[in-house]
Amino acid sequence: MRPLLRTLCLAAPVLFVCLAAFAVVAPRAEQINKIAAVVNGEMITFFDVQAQATPELMRLGLDRNNPSQQEAVRKVHLQVLDSMITDILMTQEAERWKITVQDSEVDNELRKYVQRSQLSQQEFERQLVQQGLSMDVMRDRVRKGILRHRLLALMIARKIVITQEDVKKYYDAHKSQFVTDRTVRLGLIIFAPTADAEGLAAKVRAGQTTFEQLAATDSIGPNHTSGGDIGTLKWTDLAPSWKEALDGLKAGEVSKVMQVEGRKAMLKLIEVSAGRSQSVEEATPEIENVLREPKMQERFVEYTKQLRDKAVIDIRI
Numbered sequence: 001m002r003p004l005l006r007t008l009c010l011a012a013p014v015l016f017v018c019l020a021a022f023a024v025v026a027p028r029a030e031q032i033n034k035i036a037a038v039v040n041g042e043m044i045t046f047f048d049v050q051a052q053a054t055p056e057l058m059r060l061g062l063d064r065n066n067p068s069q070q071e072a073v074r075k076v077h078l079q080v081l082d083s084m085i086t087d088i089l090m091t092q093e094a095e096r097w098k099i100t101v102q103d104s105e106v107d108n109e110l111r112k113y114v115q116r117s118q119l120s121q122q123e124f125e126r127q128l129v130q131q132g133l134s135m136d137v138m139r140d141r142v143r144k145g146i147l148r149h150r151l152l153a154l155m156i157a158r159k160i161v162i163t164q165e166d167v168k169k170y171y172d173a174h175k176s177q178f179v180t181d182r183t184v185r186l187g188l189i190i191f192a193p194t195a196d197a198e199g200l201a202a203k204v205r206a207g208q209t210t211f212e213q214l215a216a217t218d219s220i221g222p223n224h225t226s227g228g229d230i231g232t233l234k235w236t237d238l239a240p241s242w243k244e245a246l247d248g249l250k251a252g253e254v255s256k257v258m259q260v261e262g263r264k265a266m267l268k269l270i271e272v273s274a275g276r277s278q279s280v281e282e283a284t285p286e287i288e289n290v291l292r293e294p295k296m297q298e299r300f301v302e303y304t305k306q307l308r309d310k311a312v313i314d315i316r317i
Helices: 019-033 046-060 067-096 103-117 121-130 135-155 164-173 197-205 211-218 240-246 280-310
Strands: 035-039 042-045 183-190 229-234 258-260 263-273 313-315
Touching: 035 046, 035 067, 042 046, 042 067, 046 067, 067 135, 067 280, 067 313, 103 121, 103 135, 103 229, 121 135, 135 280, 164 280, 183 211, 197 211, 197 263, 240 258, 240 263, 240 280
Parallel strands: none
Antiparallel strands: 035 042, 035 313, 183 229, 183 263, 258 263
């Protein structure tokens, strides 16, 4: 596991060293407390941006106090701020439509996260800390994810039409995906937002590195120190996009770069067991989800652009 990050309160360990050190730290405290952006009257502080950016800075090995790394740090901060602005706009829109998420729903999703990680609750929380996160941060992310999903379902998904002809065509071209009682053992790499995902994936395919080595050095996903191995899963439990990525792969092969919870990712099919083929009728709901997903992504980009165009956004960093 990677070493722990130094805390956001970077000045604290050096306050006692000398007066000169204090002179350097004081302006930074003022910077942390300033407003990074205002979105429809809702403020984002620079402290909030730094807190959200910490896991990514940690993964990249960037030090906010290193003058030679300031441009790279600023790039990460701006990417994080952009994501935070989108989150606020989506949350404000969900509130306008009176969309809510119960604590029990968040708890249920968190339990699924822990189960998929194949870690105990304590180990899961320890791994979060080592990545600069916490259960409170995870709860907030899960809640926002559910909220976003419901908002998109209301504003976008219901407007996307998938015909039976589309379903049949997809089924005929991807029959190997639609089986029951099939299980797969998978490896997962989740790339950081600033990573060159396609370039890193190409190195694996070219044999310049292994999937397991890349997971250890560049994944921010679960079990990265164990080659990204997330264990054995039922095929029917996989998200449509995962099935799409794994379609046609043999054991030991890796997928193309894909999207997992808004992040670029890559899968490795470690092992697979066969199962019973589904009929087109049985597979229809799943195929509809597969076909809807890319259209949802296109509409999502359009929708967030519309929200930004009508919003009052004041970026101050």
